[in-house]
Amino acid sequence: MEEYSVLDIFSYVPKQKIDLEQLETIFVNEINNVNAATNGYYVEKYKQIHGLEKNIKIAVEDLQNEGKKIAFIKKGRKIIAVVGYKVA
Structure with a gap:
């Protein structure tokens, strides 16, 4: 199983609902x-x-420019966070 390191998280929900640690x-x-x-x-x-x-497209472009892998955290069909990560 590969190991992943989270480098960036762009959250689109209030931290009172779900914080960055929970998203990670x-x-x-x-x-x-x-x-x-x-x-x-x-x-x-x-x-x-x-x-x-x-706004999600901008986050994706920023992460691509930094050479990071990208994933979305979704709830249902809605993107609630964009994650920049690397495979360790």
Whole structure:
């Protein structure tokens, strides 16, 4: 099983609802398929920029420019966070 290091998180929900530490935990658990869709959250690796909202597209472009791998944390069909990560 590969190890992943979270480098950046762009959250689109208030921290009172879910904080960065919780988002990182969801990412690490879901990217390794430890828990399938914990509390309705799941991770999807980035494939293409088409159809993304402008603010999410900007975050993706910033992470790409920094050479980071990208994934989305989703709840249902909605992206709630963009994660920049590396494979250790």
